[in-house]
Amino acid sequence: MTVNGVRRGGSVEPRRTLADFLRDDLELTGTHVGCEHGVCGSCTVIVDGRTVRSCLMLAVQAAGREVTTIEGVASGGGLGPLQQALQDSHGFQCGFCTPGFVMQATAFLRTHPDAREPEVREALSGNICRCTGYQGIIDGVLLAVQRSQH
Amino acid sequence: MTQIAAQRYTGTSVKRSEDPRILTGSGRYIDDVKLPGMLHAAFVRSPLAHGRVLAVDVSAARALPGVVAVLTGADLDTMTVRGPDPMVTFIGLGGSGPDYSLLATDKVRFVGDPVAVVIAESRYLAEDGCELVEIDYADLPAVADAASALDPGSPPVFADLGSNIIVPRRRTELGDVPGAFAAADRIAEFHLDVHRHQNVPMEGRGIVVSPGAGSGQLTVHVATQGVHVARNGIAACLGLEPEQVRVLAGDIGGSFGLKMGASREELAVAAAARALGRPVKWIEDRSEHLTASGQAREESFDVRAAVSGDGDLLGLDVAMVIDTGAYPVAAGIVPATIQMMLPGPYTLPALGFESTAVTTNKASYISYRGPWASETFVRERVLDLLARDLGLDPLEIRLRNVAPRTSPPFMMVTGRPLIGVTTRESLELVARMADFPAFRRRQAAERARGRYLGIGVATFIEPAPGPRMPGAPSVMGTESMRLRLAGDGVLTLFTGQMPHGQGHQTTLAQIAADEFGVPFEQVRVVVGDSDLVPAAMTGGSRSATMAGGVTLHGARQLKAKVLDFAALLMEASAVDLHIAGGQVVVRGDPDSAVTVAEVARRAASGLFGAAADELEVEASFDGGESGWSGGSHCAIVEVGVETGIVRVERYMVAEDCGELINPAVVEGQIRGGVAQGIGAVLLERSAYDQDGNYQSGTFMDYLLPTACEIPRIEIEHLETVPLDPDVNFRGVGEGGMIVAPPTVVNAIEDALAPFGVRIYEQHLPPARILELIAAGGETG
Numbered sequence: 001m002t003v004n005g006v007r008r009g010g011s012v013e014p015r016r017t018l019a020d021f022l023r024d025d026l027e028l029t030g031t032h033v034g035c036e037h038g039v040c041g042s043c044t045v046i047v048d049g050r051t052v053r054s055c056l057m058l059a060v061q062a063a064g065r066e067v068t069t070i071e072g073v074a075s076g077g078g079l080g081p082l083q084q085a086l087q088d089s090h091g092f093q094c095g096f097c098t099p100g101f102v103m104q105a106t107a108f109l110r111t112h113p114d115a116r117e118p119e120v121r122e123a124l125s126g127n128i129c130r131c132t133g134y135q136g137i138i139d140g141v142l143l144a145v146q147r148s149q150h
Numbered sequence: 151m152t153q154i155a156a157q158r159y160t161g162t163s164v165k166r167s168e169d170p171r172i173l174t175g176s177g178r179y180i181d182d183v184k185l186p187g188m189l190h191a192a193f194v195r196s197p198l199a200h201g202r203v204l205a206v207d208v209s210a211a212r213a214l215p216g217v218v219a220v221l222t223g224a225d226l227d228t229m230t231v232r233g234p235d236p237m238v239t240f241i242g243l244g245g246s247g248p249d250y251s252l253l254a255t256d257k258v259r260f261v262g263d264p265v266a267v268v269i270a271e272s273r274y275l276a277e278d279g280c281e282l283v284e285i286d287y288a289d290l291p292a293v294a295d296a297a298s299a300l301d302p303g304s305p306p307v308f309a310d311l312g313s314n315i316i317v318p319r320r321r322t323e324l325g326d327v328p329g330a331f332a333a334a335d336r337i338a339e340f341h342l343d344v345h346r347h348q349n350v351p352m353e354g355r356g357i358v359v360s361p362g363a364g365s366g367q368l369t370v371h372v373a374t375q376g377v378h379v380a381r382n383g384i385a386a387c388l389g390l391e392p393e394q395v396r397v398l399a400g401d402i403g404g405s406f407g408l409k410m411g412a413s414r415e416e417l418a419v420a421a422a423a424r425a426l427g428r429p430v431k432w433i434e435d436r437s438e439h440l441t442a443s444g445q446a447r448e449e450s451f452d453v454r455a456a457v458s459g460d461g462d463l464l465g466l467d468v469a470m471v472i473d474t475g476a477y478p479v480a481a482g483i484v485p486a487t488i489q490m491m492l493p494g495p496y497t498l499p500a501l502g503f504e505s506t507a508v509t510t511n512k513a514s515y516i517s518y519r520g521p522w523a524s525e526t527f528v529r530e531r532v533l534d535l536l537a538r539d540l541g542l543d544p545l546e547i548r549l550r551n552v553a554p555r556t557s558p559p560f561m562m563v564t565g566r567p568l569i570g571v572t573t574r575e576s577l578e579l580v581a582r583m584a585d586f587p588a589f590r591r592r593q594a595a596e597r598a599r600g601r602y603l604g605i606g607v608a609t610f611i612e613p614a615p616g617p618r619m620p621g622a623p624s625v626m627g628t629e630s631m632r633l634r635l636a637g638d639g640v641l642t643l644f645t646g647q648m649p650h651g652q653g654h655q656t657t658l659a660q661i662a663a664d665e666f667g668v669p670f671e672q673v674r675v676v677v678g679d680s681d682l683v684p685a686a687m688t689g690g691s692r693s694a695t696m697a698g699g700v701t702l703h704g705a706r707q708l709k710a711k712v713l714d715f716a717a718l719l720m721e722a723s724a725v726d727l728h729i730a731g732g733q734v735v736v737r738g739d740p741d742s743a744v745t746v747a748e749v750a751r752r753a754a755s756g757l758f759g760a761a762a763d764e765l766e767v768e769a770s771f772d773g774g775e776s777g778w779s780g781g782s783h784c785a786i787v788e789v790g791v792e793t794g795i796v797r798v799e800r801y802m803v804a805e806d807c808g809e810l811i812n813p814a815v816v817e818g819q820i821r822g823g824v825a826q827g828i829g830a831v832l833l834e835r836s837a838y839d840q841d842g843n844y845q846s847g848t849f850m851d852y853l854l855p856t857a858c859e860i861p862r863i864e865i866e867h868l869e870t871v872p873l874d875p876d877v878n879f880r881g882v883g884e885g886g887m888i889v890a891p892p893t894v895v896n897a898i899e900d901a902l903a904p905f906g907v908r909i910y911e912q913h914l915p916p917a918r919i920l921e922l923i924a925a926g927g928e929t930g
Binding site: 013015016023024027028029030031032033034035036037039040042069070071073074077078079083086087088090091092093094095096097098099102120121122124125126127128129130131132133134135136137138 | 163165166168169170171172173174175176177178179181182184274350351352353401402403404406435436437650651652653814815817818821822824825826848849850854856857858860862863
């Protein structure tokens with residue numbers, strides 16, 4: 001598979017999840033596992049352009065596909081525009097759910113570059129944050145939309 | 151973003167220095183710790199609520215390739231020192247503590263009780279091993295609720311206690327309780343229930359224990375709110391001196407009172423790693439977390455209220471029963487704090503209070519954000535119920551009963567001075583935010599169209615840390631900090647605070663930068679290493695005052711020391727020097743500037759005959775005058791009377807936590823707490839059936855609020871009259887969670903007033919709303 005633009009391979013048991021493969025085998029620990037049953041969204045990654053719960057996908061199912069994780073969102077180790085907007089809006093607290101939200105919002109904004117608040121809320125409603133009450137996250141995504149239009 | 155004083159970081163929403171790492175996936179959480187040769191643990195857990203363990207056969211599991219060890223409760227009993235839970239050691243139990251083993255030996259006491267631990271080369275293999283452990287149980291009748299536990303005939307959860315009562319009924323009377331009830335125009339009686347729900351941080355518990363090769367020191371990486379709490383608990387359990395255990399913690403994925411780093415599972419992993427001589431990791435999965443990490447808030451209250459015809463609350467008489475679950479830890483502190491806080495900011499002149507704590511076959515009752523929160527629910531619910539009976543507006547009954555701000559301060563009947571409390575102001579402010587008269591008009595118009603809107607208000611005070619008592623040495627003990635200026639000009643703060651989302655690495659740096667006189671970026675905050683930081687913990691909303699205060703005073707002390715050195719260096723008098731922008735300057739002579747880095751390098755050079763480490767201070771702070779946090783919240787809800795669905799349309803907060811360090815961080819704490827409170831009312835429940843089977847083991851059963859259920863939360867700040875010359879920051883971690891449940895329930899009852907609905911409980915999912923409407927229609 002291609003992970004963040006780099007070809008990566010490995011031999012794994014059929015039962016190994018994509019999340020565990022990314023975290024343990026490739027040591028890309030930015031993808032967090034929050035529930036292991038596809039509800040919380042912390043482990044969200046992008047596979048061939050679409051968001052996937054990497055706890056519910058097997059590593060072997062990702063063979064030959066293009067995977068983007070949180071580590072691949074911004075180049076050069078800095079913050080991308082969405083991440084910067086999320087920091088500017090005090091989006092997060094403990095940070096555990098954060099990579100999943102960033103991946104979900106990244107994929108969403110590609111298809112909804114001028115999204116408004118109700119759509120943003122709906123789009124992020126499959127990701128759970130226990131710390132923030134969501135307002136800073138929503139505001140950060142809306143700020144990224146606003147900045148992209150200037 | 152709030153701009154308060156352009157020249158200061160304190161009071162402005164400085165961007166968090168934690169964010170670049172968490173936004174790029176570069177955080178280091180417990181599951182990211184990977185050590186050479188590391189093994190993985192998984193637990194075999196009881197499927198029964200209550201049962202006798204007849205036999206444990208681990209032979210098949212031990213034979214599985216990849217499994218390194220299987221340890222039973224009996225094995226661990228020989229490897230560890232029995233003793234109370236570290237939190238019990240810390241806070242006391244209030245009654246007779248039962249004796250029990252780390253993992254179950256003779257009996258299992260709740261669904262999820264750990265019975266054995268499998269250690270294997272991978273987590274997958276460890277879980278395979280768990281499947282092969284054969285346990286014979288004899289089913290025992292479950293004690294599934296407090297009523298059963300109070301029955302003397304119920305099977306004892308702990309044989310050595312003889313009954314299921316941990317702390318027997320205790321009664322206290324404060325003020326003239328019989329007199330209050332004799333003088334009342336009206337006496338109302340209610341039974342109120344608060345349901346079991348739980349913390350649910352997005353990261354569960356977890357630990358990696360590495361036995362030191364040769365040194366004998368155990369290195370423990372753990373998700374905890376305090377590395378020393380974890381260290382002391384682990385050392386005591388393993389029969390080691392605290393210094394033989396080094397506890398490290400990185401980023402913590404939330405906690406809300408859960409993570410103390412020395413739970414039964416974590417202690418078992420520490421014992422296993424020590425016995426095996428290899429690092430062992432355990433990461434709690436979500437099912438384990440929901441089932442076994444602990445739950446909170448299961449209390450019931452019989453309340454008698456004495457009230458005048460005008461709505462003066464003359465007395466309350468409250469009998470509480472707390473269901474502490476199995477392996478009790480909260481039996482003492484929760485009832486005591488509930489009693490102390492029950493009068494709230496009101497003049498209430500008489501309080502009768504009694505409480506009983508029981509043990510049951512459910513997960514342990516643990517601390518959860520505002521552990522005493524049920525007192526606010528009871529008081530604020532009772533006020534609304536009384537107001538409705540008397541035909542008073544909910545604001546009116548509160549304003550009528552709020553204690554005046556007098557000098558000397560009004561004393562709560564439970565003995566604490568209500569100094570600097572701004573309840574009246576916050577009630578009036580939140581009422582203006584909501585525009586009550588306009589809402590009442592809209593409510594009436596919508597009701598005529600068949601839409602049911604309601605408004606609810608509730609108020610709270612939070613001892614964060616609480617007022618200084620005359621003659622008492624301090625409010626919350628003392629907080630320590632080590633501060634050091636290094637040759638690169640970086641001011642480093644070593645704090646025992648263990649942030650798990652609160653942003654201490656930002657907020658403490660703001661205070662230090664202002665007080666010391668360096669740019670914010672020049673301050674580093676070191677946390678999470680029991681060998682490096684002073685003993686403390688993050689919890690109880692103590693950080694703002696205690697850690698904020700020690701940062702301020704410590705920076706002041708270090709600055710004086712730096713200026714003394716600089717005075718020698720610059721041949722000036724220290725009183726003529728000050729530090730600004732990282733430079734020491736002679737007042738009135740900007741050309742004299744010398745960087746603090748230069749001062750530190752020269753100090754280290756021994757030029758002044760001083761040791762290199764002398765630009766370091768150990769500071770401590772006793773809380774100063776401290777004070778209360780508090781505020782009033784208001785919710786506007788719409789109840790779908792056909793569906794039972796409650797939508798929170800607006801949520802407004804008038805908050806007073808004294809001087810704000812970082813308004814965006816404060817508002818994040820409030821909003822997060824309110825979201826948990828909304829979840830507690832509309833969604834969340836740790837449900838058990840009558841046989842003690844746990845019903846909420848997945849996120850399909852334990853429902854958490856999402857971005858679609860939580861409205862924009864509007865916040866206005868009040869700043870209390872300053873009480874202390876320097877430190878007027880107060881904690882704000884718990885208030886949102888404390889007061890949101892009564893705020894929302896009060897709003898729901900208001901919406902359903904046309905149906906005659908009265909609400910005596912806290913959990914109101916759609917099915918329950920429909921039941922209430924149906925029952926209200928029959929009686930109302």
